[in-house]
Amino acid sequence: MAKLQKGTFTGQAGGHGGDIKVALTTDGEHITDVKIVEQHETPHVGDNAFKWIPERIVHYQSLAVDAVSGASFTSRGIINASKQALQAAGGDLADWSQPVPKPPVVAKDQTVDVAIAGGGLTGLTMAAFAIKNGLKPLIVEKNDQVGGSFRYAAGAFATVGSKKVADNQIDDLINWVKELNTHGAKKEMDYDFLRYLEEHTGETFDELVDIAGSKPQIAQEAPYKFAVFGGGAFIVNALEKYIKDHGGLILPDTVITRINVDESGKHATGFAARNAAGCFTVTAKAVVIATGGESYGHKEDLVKTTPSLEKVHVFNEANPGNTGDGYGLLKEAGASFYEGNIYKNAFLDFGWPLRISYANVPDYSKAIVVNDQAKRFTNEAPFFALNLTTALYYEGSPRYYVIYDAAKMDQTFRKKLDAQKEDPKVVVHAGSVKELAEKLDLDPAALEQTVAGYNEACAKGEDEFGKDAAHLESLDGADGYYGLYTMPGSWGTIGGVKINRDMLVEQTDGSFFDNLYALGEMSTNELFSDFYIAGFSLANYSTEARLVAERLAAN
Template sequence: MKKVTKLLTLLLTISMLFGIVGCAGNTSSTGGTYKAGTYTATAKGNNGDVKVSVTFSGEKITEVKLDEHRETPGIGDTAFNTISAKIVEGQTLNVDTVSGATNSSNAILEAVKNCVEQAGGDVNALMTQANSEPTKTEQIKSEQTDILVIGAGAAGLTASYFARTAGKNVILLEKRAFTGGNSALAGKFDLGGSKFQEKMGVDFSAEDHYESVAHEVGVEIGKTADEEYIRNFTSKGGAYLDWLVDEIKIPAGKVTNGKEIYSADGSGIKLTAEAMTMLTDAVKKIGVDLRLENAATKLVTKDGKVVGAEVKGPNGTYTINASAIIMTSGGFAASKELLEKYAPTWAGTPTSNTSATTGDGIIMAQEVGAVLSNMESFTLNPTFYDNNGTTISVSGVRYNGGILVDTKGKRFANELGDYTKAALAELALPEKGAFGIMDSKGLGTKAEYCVQADTIEELAAKIGVDPKGLAETIAKYHDAYDKKAEDEFGREDMRSRLDTAPYYAIKVFPGIHNTHGGITVNTRAQALGTTGKPIPGLYAAGDVADVKLYGAEALTAAGVYGRIAAESAITDIK
């Protein structure tokens, strides 16, 4: 886990970045440290305003309450719970931000700071006040479990659930303070052959999904599809979704393009974020030993078998011995070192992946003899957005009629074709970025990220795009749509006329969507060694493995192969 920075620097910086709105609540004057009462303030978080209420007695902070927010479920909540507890327990603002939830943490801290000022408190004193949490120095002994799962995204949570329901003792490690990983940010599941799709009146079979994935893998990644691996995943994807809907009760409610499963309102990352939160609750309920802020650092072997892992936790380092280890720790899009090694051209390229996708599991597996494959392959995304210093994907800009244009107002690629080709075309532009253009009926991303105007001409002027060029581009786009013909870039899908005001534009840039390569595995999710044979005791699922997939396909495959890994491990350790 990356070392967090201290609040003193953060608070001095974010005071210039975040807009703060404060209003006093019920107060009564006292002669103590604070004016007793409850005060509220808001600050900009990752997805919008975060509203916080802080209650003071005359002498101390008694409660910090999160009133309203739009942060990612499971991430923003964790940041609030962690930080608010430390503020109240330590009577200090000198606490660390939560790794992976920096913007949410900063918003909470800045809002609390504002409330302290309203209550007449000394912010500077609280910023230098040491946290009263005692240092933990107890010696941790080695432990034993049946199955150790490393990484709590879709693959790890699913593997843990099925291993535990089979009667095995399971420890699930997550190096960050919250679960979900990239899975929480995916937004949708792609699959076929589910009862849910049938219930929604959608005819899209597992075979339809296989053909779709095989085409995407062959065309977009440029490598031969592993037919057996992909058939295994697509044949079981429908059952995986039905389990999530029927047993875990995830709020799936909408199907688009046959295979894409969203929440009922189709918005943002709601479905997958809530799915990961609900999966987390489910594994804890059935007795999985979930350990947050515990990072596996090295695999342990004995006589050629992987038998455990060394772990670094809040209280020190220790070893967990296990009959089977399932590696589900994610890809390496955020690892500059691995990108420099395998794809040096793209080292340092922005990514929407979480900061935790540093390839730890890939490195650990390679150290015990696992073969890595496809490491040079990944998908670029042409529609990233800089949200307060955090790179997020706004792929919705390309759907429902949206187009991408350069500063001349001209399109340069098929927005819904090959992601990587579109991103490379964008990088070839002098400005190395573009503008997404939408109308009100096709707004596919958050309006607060966008420039808005009542006419196309006004919109072009606001964003510095040639108005004549943009008008000509839209006219040509409309002409192809009206004729039901391919446009100049071969786009046929998800088009509509851009003719309903208000109009929106968002500045986007390309970056790494996800990595494809990793630990070489077979269809039983066993990690393979240099001889092509399985490494005893080691399994892998999700982006840590060479799955040759991306986006929502990779998310569904992570869940499917997480279950397969658990079932394989259970069979092998009997």
């Protein structure tokens, strides 16, 4: 082994939320310890990276360890910071980059009550509720950690009728969704199905709070109430522990390759799976496909439904497992699908170095948003924040900018912008509209015309895109302007396979499988129009899972 200086050395590198600092200790010949001494990552999301990456570096005496999937930015931050620390200890990276073997996985045939494909929000809640109802579940998850897209979620739960948070808002909520859909929705949804699920969400919420052993709080009162009892990653970890503690099986790093159906063509016997150790079969009384949507790497499919997306860069925040694998498996098994999935809108995403996410986005409702032609195209203070992302999808511009009046914007946020290096893909500051346009590579005359037109609308209190007078604040530029690069974000997809009220999969002839279920983002067409609504996934997908588990136990 190559020589190192003995002692503890620090290194620092960018993670997801800022720099991660590590302290790497050597005895002169080996790496004996790696500790995280500073980090600003989203709570719980990087937990497995903080645990596994240092352990693996010390175990394998190598910095060529794999990132933890679903926490890749955090993983890379730890690895890069460790590399820096190792170099500070006099190490040559080439000597410390030996390939690392993959952790062992098991490939043996299994028989369980409920075979679950995918260990995201839906798969985990399905397994937990199966256990609560006396059934034995097995989850097969293609990533090395469970959680799927839900690991990144805020944990918002649109709850109705929960005893623990005492609320009852079903009519308000359904009416609000109907009102939302009058603001530019192009796609139909099934309000009765939504009502049916929402009516059961309170009980699901209370049961999940018990499983997680946490304290619920109402996090938002308007326009509809949602409660939180932990961030997505916290709930994921709690569910994983509950499942393992109660004899449920979770097989990570394993993919489903086929749904097995018997000669009747109506009954699933289980599925075929594959991992590094080989191929095997899972046999079960019920099969649940919970492999999520198809937002990752499937833009060509989404463009068919929304052609304007062709040129649009979409910040995809969903888990890399969100690939639509389950669609292919279900198609092969003879399932019937809705035409065309669409992106599930997220809040706006800004240039990466700004580290602004949906959770801490500055108020853009009094600014203007322009496309690559320097034109406004929508009301920037829409009915609901997520309508704006959808407007960006439909507009189809390859780049967008939010333009603020420097003197009128939030001054704390302004300081944050001033700390950035100017970059048209992040933020620029200018003394005049003309200068701003030049820095953003927009047509100066067009931007001047847009700003002048907007200021006129502010003076009249009347806007061509319907922005209300309270948000019409002129851009005078007394202290200049800021232009921020922004693009739509996506949390996944809406669409998928057809199911009935029992969540059984419909076949191409209109009949239904008798034990093959598709839950969660796999089958969301009925539950959403063009607008995704925060808190509805956790509420409705986990409720689907609970209802299926209870029905399976009753039969």
